[in-house]
Amino acid sequence: MANVGVLTGTPAKVARPHARQRAPMRWVVLGLLLLLLAFTLFPFFLALINAVKPGPDYLRGGPLSIPTSIQFDSIIKFWGQADYSRKLLNSVIISASVSVLAVIISLFNAYALGIGRVRGSTIILAILLLGTMVPQESIVYPIYWMAKSVGLYDTQLAVIIVLAVLQSAFGTYLLSSVMSTFPREILEAAEIDGASRWQVLTLVVVPIMQPTLMVLGTFFFIWTWNEFLIPVIMLISNNNQTVSVAMGLTRGQNMSDPTLQAAAGLLGIAPTVIFFLIFQRTLTRGIVAGAVK
């Protein structure tokens, strides 16, 4: 019995220091993560409390003070002034179109460059990659002239075309590198079965690449959503403008309205957050799919 006691006692004694060692580490990690979470959420929190803070409250206590009362005036005001429903619709139309169009262009390009054999494909890819590094400010003027000469100035179509092309440069590069590692056996098997190039693309490549394409599309959507310079240059009429351009309403020449700015910030991030929550699973799936293969 004593032996048993010793036997059962020792492992427990051995196990305990382990548990003790692990427990504090866990707490430290948890603490760090919580801290990181607090850091990440802090801007959201600031936007939220200032969006519902009355103006005089802000002028008395600044951005960090807790509002004495809650009001939704700033949010309602911004929504009304910016005609926000319209801007939301515009942003959704532009972002969705760009993301679909850019994915399609990237897919076609990458199919040719990554799977097909194009002479000088590395150089083409390098040029495309260089293209993504050109600052937008430097291409704004030519784009403006081109759009004006074909009568697309101040249309959303112009923004969609420009952004779809710009983003597909990066998409082509990314998809080509993924496709260059595409298992040749599958392609050859399909060819032996008599599949045309188009059929290989639509029936073999696209279904296998689908997670990656979805991730790419999601990124394109979010990037386009946050795009500022090209929409502000190309979309003149208020009815054509996007959410990010509407944010400018809160900043005047010399003045800004902090509570209105917070309201705009809150309304501006909300759609991206919602979009992210919806497509969160696609994103992780895509990343995991890439990692395993």
Next chain:
Amino acid sequence: MTTTLPRLALAAVSALTLMSSAALAQGTTFNIWWFEGAESAQGLTWTKALEELKANHPDVTVNFEQKTFDQMQQSGSMILNSAEAPDILEYNKGNATAGLVASQGLLTNLDEAFTAEGWDKILNEGQLVLSRYDELGVYGSGSIWGISTYGEYVSAYYNIDAFEKAGVKVPTTLEELTAAFDVFKAQGVTPLALGGASTSGQHLLASLAYTKADDNWVNNYQGLKAPLDGAPYLYAAQTLTDWLAKGYITKDSTGMNDDDAALQFTSGQSPVYVSGTWNLGNFSANIKDFKWGQFVIPTPKFSVGSTGNLWVIPKGSKSPELAREFISLLLSTKYQTEQANNGGVSFGADAAQVTNPVGANASAVFKQIADKQGLGFYPDWPVPGFYDVLNQKDTGLLQGTLTPEQFVDEIKTVYDDAQASQ
């Protein structure tokens, strides 16, 4: 993907068709844009005047669009150079903006309208300096390309309650101002809120420089006519470092922007804040805890300030007559008075009708400055990019990395380079 792609593509196609429905309005339309905030004195007044214009012309469809300052800065000249330009719009004054588009031939010349519409009876030459641009787009001479209907100037906002409590009266000389600062300092209050990294920093600096500036200096400085005579700036820089050493300004102000500095004033921490009349609307609406007023920084003649942004009529305006009528409305005593009552700085308000003390005072002060031709304009105007240079060097001065002498040397280098290469 095979199922979602076509569906998404369909959505994209339907989206494209939606876009092509750009309204091709029939009949007479009048398109007007401005970027002043909807609740600013200007925004309120202009909205009201536009209502009257609509009532006077029931057959005209009036399309107003609220623009943003950013947008007009980014793409103003591109818009004016396209068929998408409105019939009249507010445009930022100055060489780099209104001057540029005037010199590019994108605006309608207003010389004839100026006398025909009787604007010459309301505006004096001092209020036209920024309306005139020469062939190179430099303000001050040449034809009239735009009309401003309001003014702006930099002054000291002060907390009347705090001044009364401390037994300090409104200073009329620089000595009285520093004496007032001393009283507050002795009570443990930092008297002056300053956005050292922002507009109010360089405006204070320029205001101090203008205490040592005469006509000749200001004309040379703003006209880029001679290498910079650094004496007024040296005095300003020395005064500022002196104020910092004495604790009139907090050491934190080096990295502070105007919003934060204004917050120090509105929260009652600092009783004085030097900034422009663009704060009037915000302060009137939101300061509830104390009474506040303005005084002009005592200078012999010049104050930092100018006429406001311009109304310009694009070259391709389809309704220039209506545009002129709108400017006439804004310049009329009725809307000038209205503007003052909204807390704005008016040129031609009927003083007896102005009930808003803020607007009445601001308009009176502006008139005083303008009548003695004392608008010294803004310090960053003469040289492109000077705004950032001044902010940067101002911050260096406040941080102590630049001595006043070095400060003057460094801005002089930039200024003289621009002056020599013009």
